[in-house]
Amino acid sequence: MRAVQVTEFGGPEVLRNVELPDPEPGEGQVLIEVDHIGVNYADTHQAENTYLAPSKLPLVPGGEVIGRTPDGQRVLTLLGGSGGYAERAVGNSRMLIPVPDGIDDLTALSFVVQGATAWLLLRKSAHLEEGESVVVHAAAGGVGTIAVQLAKAWGAGRVIATASSEEKRSLALELGADVAIDSRAEDMTAALREANGGNRVDIVLDMTGGRVTDQSIAALAPFGRLAFYGMASREEPKAVELRNVLGHSTTIAGMWLAHAFSLPGNVYGKAMTELFELALAGRIRAIAGGEYGLSQAREAHEALRSRATVGKLMLDPRR
Structure with missing residues (x-):
């Protein structure tokens, strides 16, 4: 073969x-x-x-x-x-x-890792509550495109997308983001707060690492959560210190999809079932x-x- x-x-x-x-x-x-x-x-x-x-x-x-x-x-x-x-x-x-009938190859493959990752980030890692603000870094990517749609479907108050080009930012807005900003912003903390009407944000989904992660943590509101699932920049963040976490009541959650299979109650299966249902209902798309x-x-x-x-x-x- x-x-x-x-x-x-x-x-x-x-x-x-x-x-x-x-x-x-x-x-x-x-x-x-x-x-x-x-x-x-x-x-x-x-x-x-x-x-x-x-x-x-x-x-x-x-x-x-x-x-x-x-x-x-x-x-x-x-x-x-x-x-x-x-x-x-x-x-x-x-x-x-x-x-299921009605689910094409693209949609199925979009859900098996990226879709399930977005589901777990919002449901298990960040524990999204209705009305909260959600930042989705790399919002035009495989996880990001699904995460933007899920956050809106689940009642996020404001979805802030970041992406590196006008085309990608336009896609994020088309998928339901309320605002899309340049992921190359020199001061991401200020950019995120401005995008959220001057307020700190509740949730950040991050797979970038380095400076972006550090400045995103600084943008979190008290009891804000950063869900970290990758390091595309291949640069380690520096702001993850216990005194910073304690000082702002911050939660930093790592997420590796492999661990979902050890959870009781077939959590991964629930994620896939709900993703298929949302797609068949026309509420999310690959x-x-x-x-x-x-x-x-x-x-x-x-x-x-x-x-x-x-x-x-x-x-x-x-x-």
């Missing part, structure tokens, strides 16, 4: 197009004929071996696919972090998610960020790392 493999860690240049044997499903596993592959920013960290879970070589990147089982069932699944960039993949039978051939995985990673993309990127294993 055609696949993309990493044999040395690094940037997009280490993604190699190769031919590999078909994977063999073991006990409790099923072979999936892949229709589309989801691309996540975490995949770029995986190729570098800078992700939270260490990578092992040789590696077929990619943790999410949609396709069909041998009996013809259309399923969406997470693969445990690797094996997705290929024509066929092996999934855990307990992790297969039947895809944003296409570009479809690449499997042979163009390197270009997809380059686009992600350039921060030029919007919405969800997919790979087509037939190309």
